[in-house]
Amino acid sequence: MTERDRLSFVLHGAVVYSKDKDEMNCFEDAYAVCKDGISEGVFTKLPEEYKELPLIETGGQLIIPGFTDLHIHAPQFQFRGNGMDIELLPWLETYTFPEEAKYSDLSYAEKAYRLFTEELINGATVRASVFATSHRGATLRLMEMLEESGLVTFVGKVNMDRNVPDYYVEDTEGSLSETEKWLNEAAKKGFSRTRPIITPRFTPSCSRELMTGLSELAERYAAPVQSHLSENLSEIKWVSELEPDTSSYADSYVKAGILKKSIPCIMAHCVWSEEEEQEILLENNVFIAHSPDSNTNLSSGAAPVKKYLEKGMNVGLATDVAGGHSASMINAVRSAIRVSKLRNRLFDRDTKALTFPEAFYMATKGGGAFFGKAGSFDKGYSFDALILDDMRIPTTREDLSAMERAERFIYLGDDRYISGKIVAGKRIR
Ligand SMILES: [Zn+2]
Numbered sequence: 001m002t003e004r005d006r007l008s009f010v011l012h013g014a015v016v017y018s019k020d021k022d023e024m025n026c027f028e029d030a031y032a033v034c035k036d037g038i039s040e041g042v043f044t045k046l047p048e049e050y051k052e053l054p055l056i057e058t059g060g061q062l063i064i065p066g067f068t069d070l071h072i073h074a075p076q077f078q079f080r081g082n083g084m085d086i087e088l089l090p091w092l093e094t095y096t097f098p099e100e101a102k103y104s105d106l107s108y109a110e111k112a113y114r115l116f117t118e119e120l121i122n123g124a125t126v127r128a129s130v131f132a133t134s135h136r137g138a139t140l141r142l143m144e145m146l147e148e149s150g151l152v153t154f155v156g157k158v159n160m161d162r163n164v165p166d167y168y169v170e171d172t173e174g175s176l177s178e179t180e181k182w183l184n185e186a187a188k189k190g191f192s193r194t195r196p197i198i199t200p201r202f203t204p205s206c207s208r209e210l211m212t213g214l215s216e217l218a219e220r221y222a223a224p225v226q227s228h229l230s231e232n233l234s235e236i237k238w239v240s241e242l243e244p245d246t247s248s249y250a251d252s253y254v255k256a257g258i259l260k261k262s263i264p265c266i267m268a269h270c271v272w273s274e275e276e277e278q279e280i281l282l283e284n285n286v287f288i289a290h291s292p293d294s295n296t297n298l299s300s301g302a303a304p305v306k307k308y309l310e311k312g313m314n315v316g317l318a319t320d321v322a323g324g325h326s327a328s329m330i331n332a333v334r335s336a337i338r339v340s341k342l343r344n345r346l347f348d349r350d351t352k353a354l355t356f357p358e359a360f361y362m363a364t365k366g367g368g369a370f371f372g373k374a375g376s377f378d379k380g381y382s383f384d385a386l387i388l389d390d391m392r393i394p395t396t397r398e399d400l401s402a403m404e405r406a407e408r409f410i411y412l413g414d415d416r417y418i419s420g421k422i423v424a425g426k427r428i429r
Contacts, residue, residue, distance in 0.1 A: 007037040007425035010050055011385060013058035014402040015042050017065050017377045018361040021309055025377075026402040032063055034383035037425025041379040061419060062388040062405050065375050066126030067329035068367035069319050071226070071268040071289035073131040074142055074155075075100045075109075076322035077116040084297045084325060088232040091298060093165070095322070100133040100158075101168045109138035116327075117145045123415050124329045126384040126423045127371050129154040129226055129266055129289070131199055134170055136182045143186060147194040150428035152371060152382075156199025156226055157182045161210045176213040183221045193424065196221070197266075202228040203239045203252045211256030215263065224264035224370075226289075227253065230277065231269035232300045250277040259284055266370060268320060269294075270308070271301040278311065287314040287370045290362065292335035294323030302343035304351045305336065309358060316367020317359070333359045333410050356407055387420035388413065 011034070015027040025042065033040035033050050040050065076096060083095040103109045120128065130146070130153055132139035139157040146153045157179055161172045170178070179198070186196045198218045200206040206214075218225050230236055230249045243252040250273070253259035259267075261284050268289040273281065281288065290305050300323075308315050317332045318324070324332070340354040368375025374382045390409045391400075400408070409417065421429045 008035045009054045009056055010034070010046060011056050011058065011063055011387070013061045013063045013387065014405060015063045015377065016402050016406040017042075018357065018365045018375070021358050021361040021366065022355075024357050024360065024403060024406075026406075028402050029060075032377050032385065034422070034425050037383055039377045039379060039381045039383045042377050058387050058420075060391075062390045062402065062409065064386050064388065064406060065364045065368070065377060066384040066386045066421065066423070067124050067333070067363040068316055068371065068375060069125045069128040069327070069329050069332070070266055070287060070316035070367040070370065071291060071318035072128055072321050072327065074113060074116045075103050075133050077119065077327065078112050080322040080327070081325045086298075087234065088298050088300060088323075089234055089238070091323070097165050097168050103133040103135045103138040106137050106141065109135070109141055113138070113142045113145055117149050119327050120151055121149050121429060122418070123327055124386055124418060125151070125327070126386070126421070127152045127368065127374060129197060129370065131156055131158055131226070134158045134160060134168065134175070134178075136178050136185070139182060140185055140189070143191065143194045143196075144189065147189070147191045150193065150423050150426050152193045152374075152424055154195050154197035154224065154226070156197040159200045159210060159214060160205040161207050162205060164205050172207060172210045172213070175210055176217070179214065179217055183217065183223065196223050198223050198225045200225070200227050200258065202235070203249065204235065204242060208243070208256045211253070211258050215257040215260075218258065218263050224266070225258055226266040227268070229253070229267040229270050230272040231295070232298065233272065236272055248274065248277045248280070250280040254280060259286065261285065264370065268318060269300065269303065271295055271303040278308070278313070282311060282313050285314060287316055287367070289316055289318040289320070289367070290336060291318045291320035291324055291332070292339040293325060293331060294320035296335070296339060297325055298323050302339045304343065304348065305362075306340055306354055306358070307351045309362075314366070314369065315362050316370065317363040318367075328414065329363055330410060330413055333363045336362065356410070360406070360410070383422060383425045385420075385422040386418055389417050389419040392417060
């Protein structure tokens with residue numbers, strides 16, 4: 001069987017995916033067609049022209065596009081679930097920096113990144129944008145492992161030249177030259193599913209000189225950028241002290257030249273972004289990585305996500321391990337809805353709660369858009385799919401609609417109910 005054959009097949013089962021942020025396409029019995037790794041669409045009766053393709057019979061299982069985790073820290077996977085009683089800045093000092101510093105040791109990185117990669121393969125994530133550490137060697141190793149996994153990812157070597165402990169800080173020039181070396185080495189690997197993303201940790205740990213240098217690298221190497229924005233109130237106050245000539249936290253990225261239209265960008269959190277900042281994000285097509293579990297665990301707040309969606313901003317969902325305690329995107333979808341209800345009920349009656357279709361959309365087509373055409377079974381989209389044995393979740397109801405099954409999977413399901421996973425046309429489990 002050739003690679004081309006392997007990437008062309010038909011999946012038969014119940015199918016659910018987002019039409020847009022408000023509506024779902026739901027089929028109780030349908031055929032999702034993948035040709036050369038690209039979706040041909042979903043059909044209730046299989047068209048003649050696809051009858052020659054191999055048919056994968058799921059026995060009525062539920063087929064959904066799989067989730068994009070728009071923001072996750074691979075090295076923080078080892079301490080997930082710990083340190084959940086402190087806020088962002090002390091949490092970074094106590095847990096994050098000591099653990100990330102260990103990745104200067106390649107054999108440790110190898111062991112730790114193996115566990116991380118296995119978790120992503122087994123879970124509901126098909127695509128992810130990943131922070132590594134500042135270490136070039138370990139970051140390349142992580143990229144190799146993710147490439148081998150079949151997942152589609154962006155991976156970033158982290159940059160930091162200030163306000164980080166001596167044992168982990170970089171100097172400005174060294175940080176830039178290591179990043180350029182890493183970009184060149186990554187290009188030589190010839191990855192097809194793994195791409196580099198420029199990753200200044202956040203304004204408090206990056207001087208403007210470093211950030212400006214990184215923006216030049218992003219343009220020269222046509223790489224996107226990821227960072228953090230307006231997560232925690234103490235952090236925001238600190239940014240205003242460190243960067244007194246800026247009018248908002250986002251403006252510190254604009255002034256450094258790293259947040260601009262010509263560079264695709266993901267900003268995690270945006271919990272406290274006010275009108276001016278929202279305008280900057282909207283004008284520059286920035287993707288917001290909404291991380292409800294992380295924002296709850298680190299007492300950061302509850303982002304006005306519904307408002308962002310209504311304004312037409314790009315919003316995806318993220319686990320933000322290890323601010324988020326779990327790498328499960330199923331949890332992220334569920335938490336996004338629940339946190340938005342608390343925001344609405346407790347202190348912001350003007351911002352409505354998220355609906356199920358909106359949260360599902362953010363986890364699929366919304367965040368997937370950062371990767372191009374991903375997160376849907378519409379014709380022309382890269383074919384990602386989860387096959388879910390959801391009817392193993394006990395119930396007497398055999399008449400559940402496809403939509404009800406999808407809802408039930410989000411609220412009650414976990415990785416154990418994933419019986420198959422396809423990423424960009426390739427079966428990875
Ligand atoms: Zn983060």
